Amino acid sequence: GQQVMQIPQYQHVQEGEDFTTYCNSSTTLSNIQWYKQRPGGHPVFLIQLVKSGEVKKQKRLTFQFGEAKKNSSLHITATQTTDVGTYFCAGPAGANNLFFGTGTRLTVIP
Amino acid sequence: KAGVTQTPRYLIKTRGQQVTLSCSPISGHRSVSWYQQTPGQGLQFLFEYFSETQRNKGNFPGRFSGRQFSNSRSEMNVSTLELGDSALYLCASSDRQVNTEAFFGQGTRLTVV
Secondary structure, eight states, rough: OOEEEEEEEEEEETOOOOOEEEEEEEOSOOEEEEEOOTTOOOOOOOEEEEEOOEEETTTTTEEEOTTTTSSSEEEEEEGGGOEEEEEEEESSSSSEEEEEEEOOEEEEOO | OOOOOOEEEEEEOOOOEEEEEEOOOOTTEEEEEEEEEEEEEEEEEEEEEEETEEEEOOOOOOEEEEEEETTTTTEEEEOSOOOGGOOEEEEEEEESSSSSOOOEEEEEEEOOO
């Protein structure tokens, strides 16, 4: 069955350091979405990537979709305490249902 | 626009009981999806409804069921509760038929004792 793995599972960084999480799918994805879930909160949509090799930026966040459309990454430059949370990638599994990755929990040490 | 509203926020039930959770999507959104989130299994898809029709169902036992009403509000029901059903149940709504961002509600935290 479809599997979406993320690494690392946990990441602790000092405030100001960079952070990257990687998402790897066992199957080719038509698109990939990224969500952020703050502790005690709910997932919040960040971005959707559709094209092979696509790169999108949102302020300090850079998202990339692999050429083979089986992997993706999220890079945060100069982390801040507001970046704390779990980052999930998600691929489509039919209509509007998503297959979520295992998530990367980011802790930022002030 | 109001966001996705889930009620109740917290529930404690006893094994063997049944429970009904409610979700009101963002106004105008006709697609409603349900997810179960646990520390061990992560975020898992339960089912998705669009215009009162269940279009997709995840790999969960028949004890888990749902429905959607004509106003797009949705309910999910879990019968014969088991300890392993303790989880955060999240509802998400979308404004298009396919491949669009999901807007999640705050979730219902269900504890089965």
